[in-house]
Amino acid sequence: MSLGHTPPPRPGPEVPPTDKRKMALAAVLLAIPVVALLWVPSYARVEPELWGFPFFFWYQFVWVFICSSLTYTAFRLTLSARGKTTHKAGEDR
Amino acid sequence: MTAHLSPQLTVMAADTDGINGVALAVLIVLFLLVTVAGFMATRFKRAESMESLEEWGLGGRTFGTWITWFLLGGDLYTAYTFVAVPAAMFATGAVAGFFAVPYTIVLYPIIFVFMARLWSVSHRHGYVTPADFVRGRYDDRGLSLAVAITGFVATMPYIALQLVGIQAVLEVAGLGGGDNIVAKDAPLFIAFAVLAAYTYSSGLRAPAVIAFVKDILIYIVIIVAVIYLPGQVGGWEAIFGAAEDKMAANNAAAAEAGLPQSSSFVPGSGAFWAYATLALGSAMALFMYPHSVTASLSSNSRNTIRRNASILPAYSFVLGLLALLGWVAIAAGTQPIGLDGEPNAQLVIPQLFEDMFPSWFAGVAFAAIAIGALVPAAIMSIAAANTFSRNIYKEWLKKDATPAQEAKVSKLMSLLVKAFALVFVLTLDKQNAINFQLLGGIWIMQTFPAVVFSLFTRWFHRYGLLLGWAVGMVYGTIEAYQVVNPATGKHFGGSTALIPGIGEMGYIAVTAFVLNVVVAVVVTAIMQAMKVSNGQDETIPFDYFADADDPRVQKDLAAHDAEDATDARAPHHEADGDLPGGATSR
Numbered sequence: 001m002s003l004g005h006t007p008p009p010r011p012g013p014e015v016p017p018t019d020k021r022k023m024a025l026a027a028v029l030l031a032i033p034v035v036a037l038l039w040v041p042s043y044a045r046v047e048p049e050l051w052g053f054p055f056f057f058w059y060q061f062v063w064v065f066i067c068s069s070l071t072y073t074a075f076r077l078t079l080s081a082r083g084k085t086t087h088k089a090g091e092d093r
Numbered sequence: 094m095t096a097h098l099s100p101q102l103t104v105m106a107a108d109t110d111g112i113n114g115v116a117l118a119v120l121i122v123l124f125l126l127v128t129v130a131g132f133m134a135t136r137f138k139r140a141e142s143m144e145s146l147e148e149w150g151l152g153g154r155t156f157g158t159w160i161t162w163f164l165l166g167g168d169l170y171t172a173y174t175f176v177a178v179p180a181a182m183f184a185t186g187a188v189a190g191f192f193a194v195p196y197t198i199v200l201y202p203i204i205f206v207f208m209a210r211l212w213s214v215s216h217r218h219g220y221v222t223p224a225d226f227v228r229g230r231y232d233d234r235g236l237s238l239a240v241a242i243t244g245f246v247a248t249m250p251y252i253a254l255q256l257v258g259i260q261a262v263l264e265v266a267g268l269g270g271g272d273n274i275v276a277k278d279a280p281l282f283i284a285f286a287v288l289a290a291y292t293y294s295s296g297l298r299a300p301a302v303i304a305f306v307k308d309i310l311i312y313i314v315i316i317v318a319v320i321y322l323p324g325q326v327g328g329w330e331a332i333f334g335a336a337e338d339k340m341a342a343n344n345a346a347a348a349e350a351g352l353p354q355s356s357s358f359v360p361g362s363g364a365f366w367a368y369a370t371l372a373l374g375s376a377m378a379l380f381m382y383p384h385s386v387t388a389s390l391s392s393n394s395r396n397t398i399r400r401n402a403s404i405l406p407a408y409s410f411v412l413g414l415l416a417l418l419g420w421v422a423i424a425a426g427t428q429p430i431g432l433d434g435e436p437n438a439q440l441v442i443p444q445l446f447e448d449m450f451p452s453w454f455a456g457v458a459f460a461a462i463a464i465g466a467l468v469p470a471a472i473m474s475i476a477a478a479n480t481f482s483r484n485i486y487k488e489w490l491k492k493d494a495t496p497a498q499e500a501k502v503s504k505l506m507s508l509l510v511k512a513f514a515l516v517f518v519l520t521l522d523k524q525n526a527i528n529f530q531l532l533g534g535i536w537i538m539q540t541f542p543a544v545v546f547s548l549f550t551r552w553f554h555r556y557g558l559l560l561g562w563a564v565g566m567v568y569g570t571i572e573a574y575q576v577v578n579p580a581t582g583k584h585f586g587g588s589t590a591l592i593p594g595i596g597e598m599g600y601i602a603v604t605a606f607v608l609n610v611v612v613a614v615v616v617t618a619i620m621q622a623m624k625v626s627n628g629q630d631e632t633i634p635f636d637y638f639a640d641a642d643d644p645r646v647q648k649d650l651a652a653h654d655a656e657d658a659t660d661a662r663a664p665h666h667e668a669d670g671d672l673p674g675g676a677t678s679r
Contacts, residue, residue: 016635016638027206030202030205030206031202033198033199033202034199034202034203034373037195037198037199037369037372038195038199038369038372038373039369040360040365040368040369041362041365044359044360044361044362044365044368045359046359051329052328052329052330052332052333053329053333054333054358054359056187056359056360057191057413057417060191060194060195060198060413061194061410061413063195063198064194064198064406064407064409064410064413065406067198067199067201067202067406068201068403068404068406068407069403070202071201071202071205071399071402071403071406072403074202074205075205075396075399075400075402075403078399079396082638
């Protein structure tokens, strides 16, 4: 615990080298579910139904899976965006 | 929706008033099982010593992807959620209940963005709470105290609500009745005393182990219920039909009585803002709670939490199904009536299980809810206790506290916090706990700028953040006070109010948050113009990317520890209570 004093200066780059385009793409992927689900008028309706479920309900259930795959893709992207520095192959950072 | 009416099944369980012996026996056996597991948990990823917050309060920051998945799942999807969300669906429909689904979906992209940074900087500097980070980022005790107190106060009613969850189960199982105040609340006392004991001895390892049992039980119970129950009440068409009819009837009755029509089948155009802001605000607030941060920081790598952002939504799916069980109960004609003879929507899920399932399976469902209360209650009390010992005890009362003293204070505080929650639930009206929890959500969101914005930038001035927080707190509290329940005439009747300038109903926390940010920006601009110091930053940019296995971290920590060892003898240097070898160097 080092509250109250400044850590010593360290060697090496301060911010690891980052592939900005991949990070931007990851940001877009993460923004998609937020925008989609906060845009309530786009799905607050009953039709079309699926197996007796009004659209409002099954649509949001579907987003559980879409969101999950988008965050996973974003996760892989952030790994590869910062993956090629001093690290051993395959090591997360 | 469907034109034909559902066959309304009216199930009147014969044993509603008495003790359900089989269910109770199953409940007790499973409770004993997790009690043993809770005490054995000290052996789980055993540490050399439990006498530090790193070990007792964060499980040594050793939990991998799957343990974190169970722990966070057990922590975030609480028993109260399992009781209250379907109850809200049952009583007033989709806006009040189903927003939990978009809430727990948009949650994950949001935490993906900032949680890895919080993990890294906490790992580098041994931070245990968000207030620790704020303290280090600005060297400002006032702002740190504001964050700490908000977290502490917001968590207290949340713990109390876990008890409400257990009470609901016990009540339906037939316990807790009668006029004898000791006999009435004895089961709750025993459950909480046992919980307090193993949390005291095992720390965060106890809920980590119990979470496995809890989550597996919850998954089994809900999957079985969702497959079996719809067929018993005429299928999903009938369920949605019954819900639509009930909400329409509610609104017709409300219109006749001159009350606002607050029930909804699918949100109408007047409820779009409310639905969206409830989802967004709740998602932004959730990971400001100390218990969410504690569970996240206990993971073993900055990427554990990001990987979890793609697998935790499994719980959201289950939560959505559970919400719909509130409507299954409408179609089944469930009558949630308390032991006092009054209708109580909170009892709808336990009552549905008791009515529709054999006793032994109802017992499993009751156990799932009761154990589901123990996991978050344990983590919340640990997190609140850590916040107290780190940010109030060590910061303000005993600056030279050693890690062992910190851990001691935390352990005692975890007992005190639970005792307080128990007193809160037993002496005050249950509604108070619910009101305070709504208020807690509004409050905790006001720490978002100080914690999350500061992870990315030091543009904001510490006084701007502090003033923004204060304005958000005051505004949110006043607005919530002014929400009057039309039926009972009491204050704090809900968490939505008109959004100024937009004229639609919205979640008060979000409006207060916007105000908070505006104040923070304006004050920051003024402070910068006046060149007021923005405190000392003890973090460097690299800290926000560090990982556990980063070779540079190991090297730097070695250097850091060497420096600490030298400093320890220097009288001018404030003892910082670091263990030899460092909390962070594993």
